Amino acid sequence: MRHKSFEGMNCPIALTLEEVGEWWSLLIIRDALHGLTRFDEFQQSLGISPNSLTRRLTELCAAGLLERRRYQDRPPRDEYLLTARGRDLQPVVEALAAWGRKHVTRKKGNVRLLDSATGAEADPVLVDRNTGRAVNLDDFRYVAMPTAHPVKRRRLPRD
Structure with missing residues (x-):
């Protein structure tokens, strides 16, 4: 079900939600930040239907957050790579994850952000x-x- 459009609002949060507010979108961005690039990887990670995933990937590409790149011609297969605009969502995704670990999952979760130099867990x-x-x-x-x-x-x- 589509919500009302926030397009006319003069608010950066509302206008950002217009592009990435659908719940699968940020999970796809999260997975792309974790290095997933291929349709089957996203589908396996998320358990999303192929039609929904196709729609979300198309919208994320149209919004300039992902770039579709052909990696195989026969049969045709594409990978989806974060653009600079998409990578700029990392602080948002990490902030949501940190809040969720603190208030929802009580420090549970399968992926952590570590400092590459020290190996220590980041606390964004x-x-x-x-x-x-x-x-x-x-x-x-x-x-x-x-x-x-x-x-x-x-x-x-x-x-």
Whole structure:
């Protein structure tokens, strides 16, 4: 079932969900980050129907998150590789995984992100690129820009 379109909203979260909000999409991106590239690999990993997987892969390619590349002509077979735009979703995927390990699975999970140099398990946090400080609700605040929805302009301080 298709949700209403967020296309008209002036919100980066809503517009991002328009491209990757369908639940299989982020799982395909996750698997691509884990090195999976082929249709059968995605299908086996996810247990998704071939029709649904074809649709999702087509949409992710159209959104510029994956690139389809032919690796065999007879029979024709393609692989799906992350684009730079798709790789930029890694912090989002890692943040969801970290939240899930903390609040949902209680540290369970089959794949972990490790520091390549030390082998230590990574503990991802959102960091402000300008200051290097971890982003949290105590040290950072939201402000409403002039284009924000009126209800948010009433609730939040303005920039």
